[in-house]
Amino acid sequence: MNPYNTTRKGQSAIEYLTTYGWALLAILVVGAFLVQFGIFDQCQPSDPDFGPGDVAVSSWAFDADGNAQFTLQAIGNDINVTAIDLEGVEQNDWNDAGDNQWEWIDSGSDVTVTVDLGDVTSGSCVSSDMQLTYDIEDGIQNAVATSERPLQDRAP
Numbered sequence: 001m002n003p004y005n006t007t008r009k010g011q012s013a014i015e016y017l018t019t020y021g022w023a024l025l026a027i028l029v030v031g032a033f034l035v036q037f038g039i040f041d042q043c044q045p046s047d048p049d050f051g052p053g054d055v056a057v058s059s060w061a062f063d064a065d066g067n068a069q070f071t072l073q074a075i076g077n078d079i080n081v082t083a084i085d086l087e088g089v090e091q092n093d094w095n096d097a098g099d100n101q102w103e104w105i106d107s108g109s110d111v112t113v114t115v116d117l118g119d120v121t122s123g124s125c126v127s128s129d130m131q132l133t134y135d136i137e138d139g140i141q142n143a144v145a146t147s148e149r150p151l152q153d154r155a156p
Contacts, residue, residue, distance in 0.1 A: 043125035045153040053145050054079050055134055058110060062156050066120050072132070073110040080104045082142070083133040084115055104137055120155045127152040 034040060050056055054077045060070045072081055105111055120126060130147040 043152060043154050046149065046151060049148045050145050054136055055132055055145050060151055062153065063114065066117060066155055068115045068117055070113045071110050072113060074105040074107050076107055077139065078104045078106050078137040079134045081132055081134045085131040086128040122155055124155050126155055
């Protein structure tokens with residue numbers, strides 16, 4: 001038996017493991033980097049997008065208590081938002097009764113509304129379609145605007 005054959009087989013095996021080992025290590029490092037920065041996270045923050053109309057949601061976010069805060073803006077006409085409905089969320093409704101009531105929103109102005117989402121688990125992904133019911137001054141009563149894509153974010 002030739003001792004050089006076994007040495008060459010061992011050297012070949014080591015070279016193979018070294019070459020592919022570095023490649024696998026590089027893939028793992030890149031994968032860990034992508035996971036760390038949320039590239040594979042299915043819960044990407046988004047704002048509801050309303051079609052052309054009288055009301056817009058310019059932003060939304062969670063407050064420190066886990067409630068959703070929306071900035072509503074009147075476009076073109078003075079409006080009064082009378083209800084906000086978030087589909088797929090347990091505590092999903094808001095209306096203008098009680099503490100949340102405000103006067104008409106002047107065209108071009110905005111207001112911030114807080115909606116209690118109930119028991120939202122910290123870190124859970126909240127995704128919901130949004131529907132606004134509003135009145136237009138000297139015009140349509142109970143007009144409805146629906147988001148064209150759901151709002152989504154992680155609860156704090």
